[in-house]
């Protein structure tokens with residue numbers, strides 16, 4: 001499995017934020033996205049996950065191969081932890097929630113409603129969904145926010161197991177995750193020049209014409 005992008009330009013709203021993005025990640029590899037606030041890490045991850053279509057350029061795999069964990073936890077507040085997990089396992093067709101429960105130590109929380117969890121517990125539940133997607137590429141945006149040291153280690157172990165099983169991970173993070181073999185990509189090098197910004201929005205133009 002190889003995930004690669006060529007000459008990708010990515011936008012947020014009307015602004016082209018990144019241009020000429022090229023990289024590849026093989027199965028078994030993690031790629032860490034670095035760059036200061038506003039560099040475009042979230043913009044790139046959203047593009048890889050298919051939430052914002054690229055302005056130009058190509059991705060060699062379908063966004064259906066990508067499991068995206070955003071800043072927001074995306075939980076169903078009224079459902080219990082077990083119900084959230086079963087919902088996702090059914091959606092992705094993977095069925096068994098036990099790997100997610102074990103990897104993120106959720107056993108004692110299964111009957112608790114998601115809205116009643118602490119911030120770190122919500123994050124663990126949100127991240128555990130990755131194991132239920134069965135998708136080969138994990139695209140993760142600041143995944144360790146709200147996690148304590150022990151749970152950062154749990155998360156790193158889950159990523160390592162995913163890589164060992166042949167998956168890949170692309171992770172925007174400002175902290176050291178303890179993944180010694182991970183490569184680092186500085187997103188700042190792809191900052192688009194003003195000339196790369198679109199002069200008009202093709203979707204809006206079509207809607208108004």
Ligand SMILES: Nc1ncnc2c1ncn2[C@@H]1O[C@H](COP(=O)(O)OP(=O)(O)OP(=O)(O)O)[C@@H](O)[C@H]1O
Nearest residue numbers: 012013014015017036037038039040041042043044
């Ligand atoms: N809806 C929007 N419309 C226009 N510009 C936006 C929009 N959302 C974000 N931006 C801008 O796009 C740029 C890239 O933002 P992005 O969130 O990708 O950065 P980031 O590297 O993830 O930052 P951080 O480390 O702070 O999370 C920033 O300059 C931001 O202000």
